[in-house]
Amino acid sequence: MRRLSIAVVALALPLGACVQNAQQALTWTPIPRPAPDDPTPAGIAYLCDGQKEVSVVYARNRASVTFDNKTWRVEYQPIENGFRYVDSRVEWAGRDDLVALRDNTNAARPLAFNCRPTRRTA
Numbered sequence: 001m002r003r004l005s006i007a008v009v010a011l012a013l014p015l016g017a018c019v020q021n022a023q024q025a026l027t028w029t030p031i032p033r034p035a036p037d038d039p040t041p042a043g044i045a046y047l048c049d050g051q052k053e054v055s056v057v058y059a060r061n062r063a064s065v066t067f068d069n070k071t072w073r074v075e076y077q078p079i080e081n082g083f084r085y086v087d088s089r090v091e092w093a094g095r096d097d098l099v100a101l102r103d104n105t106n107a108a109r110p111l112a113f114n115c116r117p118t119r120r121t122a
Contacts, residue, residue: 030097031117033083036061036076043121046099048112054101055121056092065092067101067112 034042041059048054055066061076063085074085074092084093090111091102100113 031120032096034058036078036083044117045119045121046112046115047118048101048115050112052112052115054092054099054112054115057121063092065090065101 031044033044034040036058037060038058039060041057043055043057046054046056052067057064063074063076065072065074065085072087072090074087074090077084077086079093082093082095084091086093086104089104091104091108092099093102094100094115097116099115099117101111101115103109103111
């Protein structure tokens, strides 16, 4: 019986560490966007499904959205919940914690989705 107890403890310790690491991975703090009319440029990098990255610089009711070596300058449009920056080619819209980049020329096909802010950029 004592050997069984030792074996259970030996197996449980690594599992406890896994649960603790999983809880740390779930702890995520959103990076807030600046106010739309803030004149100071503020950059945020987003990581999206498929390990795609979108970089955005917000300033004065506009945003420069860079994805896949292309950059679009989009205009802020107020919406009730979340935010929306748009031009004739793309739409960058969502909430502070979850955003999508859509192609407006192709039936709003998503270019990058489930994007979460990961860090501030210069």
